[in-house]
Amino acid sequence: MAIKKIEVKRDLCIGAAPCVFAAGGVFELDAENKAVMKLKDGEKNSGPVEVGQLEDGTVNDDALRAAAEACPVKAVYLYDENGEQVYPQ
Numbered sequence: 001m002a003i004k005k006i007e008v009k010r011d012l013c014i015g016a017a018p019c020v021f022a023a024g025g026v027f028e029l030d031a032e033n034k035a036v037m038k039l040k041d042g043e044k045n046s047g048p049v050e051v052g053q054l055e056d057g058t059v060n061d062d063a064l065r066a067a068a069e070a071c072p073v074k075a076v077y078l079y080d081e082n083g084e085q086v087y088p089q
């Protein structure tokens with residue numbers, strides 16, 4: 001099951017940063033201490049973004065899932081190609 005889209009729920013994110021440690025090529029904290037994703041076009045936002053938009057073209061499903069699972073407040077949402085939410089379940 002391929003992960004197609006990622007979103008950080010900013011209202012949930014508490015800036016704890018495990019997602020950044022788990023996948024530093026994808027996530028960083030913004031000025032409000034909320035996680036954003038680094039995109040190819042130089043933009044950074046909390047999404048939802050398509051995996052293909054990510055600056056880090058090497059990231060895989062396992063890394064994205066590990067980052068989402070590392071979040072203590074389950075603020076990282078993952079969706080498959082059908083738009084179905086695959087995490088959190």
Ligand code: SF4
Pocket residue numbers: 008012013014015016017018019020034035070071072073074075076
């Ligand atoms: S691990 Fe969760 S709470 Fe922490 S910065 Fe990432 S999304 Fe936000």
